[in-house]
Amino acid sequence: xxxxSEQHREARRAQILAAARRCFLRNGFHNxxxxxxxxxxxxxxxxxxxxxxxxxAIITAIAEEAVGTATDALAELATxxxxxxxxEAVALAVDALEPLLGPDGVLRIAIQVWAEAMRDDDLAExxxxxxxxxxxxxxxLAERARASGALAADADVEGVGAVLFALxxxxxxxxxxxxxxxxxxxxxxxxxxxG
Amino acid sequence: xxxxSEQHREARRAQILAAARRCFLRNGFHNxxxxxxxxxxxxxxxxxxxxxxxxxAIITAIAEEAVGTATDALAELATxxxxxxxxEAVALAVDALEPLLGPDGVLRIAIQVWAEAMRDDDLAExxxxxxxxxxxxxxxLAERARASGALAADADVEGVGAVLFALxxxxxxxxxxxxxxxxxxxxxxxxxxxG
DNA sequence: CCGTCAAGAACGAACGTTCGCTTTAGAATC
DNA sequence: GATTCTAAAGCGAACGTTCGTTCTTGACGG
Numbered sequence: 001x002x003x004x005s006e007q008h009r010e011a012r013r014a015q016i017l018a019a020a021r022r023c024f025l026r027n028g029f030h031n032x033x034x035x036x037x038x039x040x041x042x043x044x045x046x047x048x049x050x051x052x053x054x055x056x057a058i059i060t061a062i063a064e065e066a067v068g069t070a071t072d073a074l075a076e077l078a079t080x081x082x083x084x085x086x087x088e089a090v091a092l093a094v095d096a097l098e099p100l101l102g103p104d105g106v107l108r109i110a111i112q113v114w115a116e117a118m119r120d121d122d123l124a125e126x127x128x129x130x131x132x133x134x135x136x137x138x139x140x141l142a143e144r145a146r147a148s149g150a151l152a153a154d155a156d157v158e159g160v161g162a163v164l165f166a167l168x169x170x171x172x173x174x175x176x177x178x179x180x181x182x183x184x185x186x187x188x189x190x191x192x193x194x195g
Numbered sequence: 196x197x198x199x200s201e202q203h204r205e206a207r208r209a210q211i212l213a214a215a216r217r218c219f220l221r222n223g224f225h226n227x228x229x230x231x232x233x234x235x236x237x238x239x240x241x242x243x244x245x246x247x248x249x250x251x252a253i254i255t256a257i258a259e260e261a262v263g264t265a266t267d268a269l270a271e272l273a274t275x276x277x278x279x280x281x282x283e284a285v286a287l288a289v290d291a292l293e294p295l296l297g298p299d300g301v302l303r304i305a306i307q308v309w310a311e312a313m314r315d316d317d318l319a320e321x322x323x324x325x326x327x328x329x330x331x332x333x334x335x336l337a338e339r340a341r342a343s344g345a346l347a348a349d350a351d352v353e354g355v356g357a358v359l360f361a362l363x364x365x366x367x368x369x370x371x372x373x374x375x376x377x378x379x380x381x382x383x384x385x386x387x388x389x390g
Numbered sequence: 391c392c393g394t395c396a397a398g399a400a401c402g403a404a405c406g407t408t409c410g411c412t413t414t415a416g417a418a419t420c
Numbered sequence: 421g422a423t424t425c426t427a428a429a430g431c432g433a434a435c436g437t438t439c440g441t442t443c444t445t446g447a448c449g450g
Contacts, residue, residue, distance in 0.1 A: 028314045030225035034440055044397040045441085055440065086388070108313050114372060115310040118303050119223045128373045135369065135376075151387065159384025162369060162376040169368050170361025174330065177309060178323045181330075181357040189354025192346065193281070193389055207429095229406055239431040240407085250406065396447080405438075413430070419423085 013051050016041050017065070020058050025104060029059050029112055063116060063123055066109040067130050070168075073097055078137040083144035086151075086160075087194040090167055091187050097168060098183060101175045108176060138164040208246050211236050212260075215253050220299060224254050224307055258311060258318055261304040262325050265363075268292055273332040278339040281346075281355075282389040285362055286382050292363060293378060296370050303371060333359040 019041035023032040034055055038048050052058045073096040077089060084092065100106045117124040139161030145151045151160065171186055181189075214236035218227040229250055233243050247253045268291040272284060279287065295301045312319040334356030340346045346355065366381055376384075 026314075028225075028310065030223075031314060033438075035438090046398070046443090047396050049441070050395070111306075111313065112310045114368065115223065115307045117372060118306065119221075119226060124372075131369070132373045132375075135373065155387045156380060156383040158376060159380040159382070160387050161384070162366070162381050163362065163384035163388055166362050166365025166369060166381075167358065168365065170363070170365030171357070173309065173364050174326070174357060174361060177312060177319075178327045178330065180327070181353060185351060185354040186357050186361075187354070188351035189356070189358035192350045192355050193358055204429095228404075230404090240433095241409090241431050242429070244407070245429065392450090394447105394449090397445085399442105399444085401440105401442075403439085403441105406436100408435075409433095411431085411433105413428105414426105415428085416426095418425075420421105 009051075012043075012047070016043070016048055016051055016058070017061060020062055021109070024059075024062060024112065025108055029116060059116070060123065062109065063113040064126060066106045066113055067127055069100065069106045070097070070110065071130055071134055073100065074134065074137065078140060083141060083148060085195075086141070086145055086164060087191045089138075089141055090164060090190050090194065093168055094171060094183060094187060094190075097172060101172055107172050111173075111176065135161055135165045138162070204246075207238075207242075211238070211243055211246055211253070212256060215257055216304070219254075219257060219307065220303055224311060254311070255318065257304065258308040259321060261301045261308055262322055264295065264301045265292070265305065266325055266329055268295065269329065269332065273335060278336060278343060280390075281336070281340055281359060282386045284333075284336055285359060285385050285389065288363055289366060289378060289382060289385075292367060296367055302367050306368075306371065330356060330360045333357070 016037070020032070020037045023036045023040050026032075027036070034045070034048070037055075037058065038045055041048065052061070074093055077092055077096065080089075080092075083089075097107075100110075113123065113127065117127045139157055141164065142151060142155070142157040142160035145160075146153065146155050146157055151157070167190065174180060211232070215227075215232045218231045218235050221227075222231070229240070229243070232250075232253065233240055236243065247256070269288055272287055272291065275284075275287075278284075292302075295305075308318065308322065312322045334352055336359065337346060337350070337352040337355035340355075341348065341350050341352055346352070362385065369375060
């Protein structure tokens with residue numbers, strides 16, 4: 001089908017990426033072969049190589065998508081007005097991340113990206129930027145809490161933001177790697193300690 | 196060297212594992228070839244295959260070592276008497292983990308293990324057990340805090356333990372992926388929120 | 391009938407592993 | 421204590437497979 005519409009091209013790209021995502025979830029980046037992706041997409045070698053120049057380009061696309069998803073999920077949190085109490089902000093963040101924790105959730109891809117980032121400098125830079133910005137949002141949250149008197153005037157907002165942010169991957173990792181704790185138990189712990 | 200001492204055999208094994216560790220830090224599990232490990236160890240193909248039946252056996256050995264290191268580093272923490280305040284316990288844990296965060300630290304291997312655990316059921320089981328036990332120590336810490344009155348009598352110790360535990364990978368990941376925050380800032384945040 | 395796109399055979403490189411040969415430390419023998 | 425024997429330890433060329441990628445070929449819409 002020559003001279004194809006822009007939509008069609010975009011759809012093909014998405015089709016390939018969706019196939020790659022399934023393969024990567026199942027077997028990881030490096031135990032997935034191009035043949036796996038090609039077969040899963042129901043396309044031919046030539047078709048896939050028309051849309052992506054290499055395997056690593058596909059990995060990069062999936063990786064950036066996976067890392068960016070966390071930002072999207074937490075986007076509204078930073079803009080809530082009035083700023084919620086910190087325990088409540090963490091609860092909202094945990095709720096936003098909950099859909100990402102399942103067996104097909106992006107967290108399982110994000111973890112692979114973290115591993116990949118330690119060998120791929122470009123990816124490392126991207127990850128550092130995205131997660132750095134994410135932490136900055138929690139720092140901003142802490143700043144607003146300090147401004148509203150919920151935190152002491154001399155509180156270290158950088159540190160508080162980092163701690164709040166740390167709770168999220170810490171929780172997600174536990175869930176993915178050990179199965180526990182339940183959302184309820186974790187949030188109960190958060191409220192006990194931060195409430 | 197035939198009929199060789201048990202020490203010699205153990206030393207050779209350690210030599211191969213040390214070489215593998217360096218290779219895996221540099222290039223990750225799957226971008227390291229057996230030739231890489233063999234070359235780094237300064238041995239021959241046959242020699243390495245005498246000590247390890249396969250590449251995945253080497254990966255498993257390195258992975259279990261890396262995951263177990265965290266347990267070792269936190270071993271004493273659970274037995275401190277009297278139980279430290281929770282913020283102080285986290286500070287001690289952070290200090291214990293600090294040496295693992297560097298560019299050659301085990302955390303960089305542990306992250307790869309997390310990714311690997313999502314494809315390797317045996318490894319997943321091992322990781323779940325080790326980190327489950329680690330979390331249990333923090334739950335025990337929370338229990339003792341409750342018993343001493345530092346936590347309310349109706350506090351959810353499972354949740355509190357999970358939150359305390361979550362701080363550690365959350366902090367380590369930030370450090371490895373984004374470079375920050377500093378130990379001091381993070382601990383200042385911990386003391387602000389848990390103190 | 392041209393320009394675009396898909397198909398899949400083909401390619402060289404690199405992979406993990408095997409296997410048969412050589413070397414050598416220590417036991418056995420005298 | 422010298423000599424012989426033996427089995428463990430080491431070696432590395434070679435194997436078959438699979439990898440990511442390229443290239444030739446044909447098909448189809450405009």
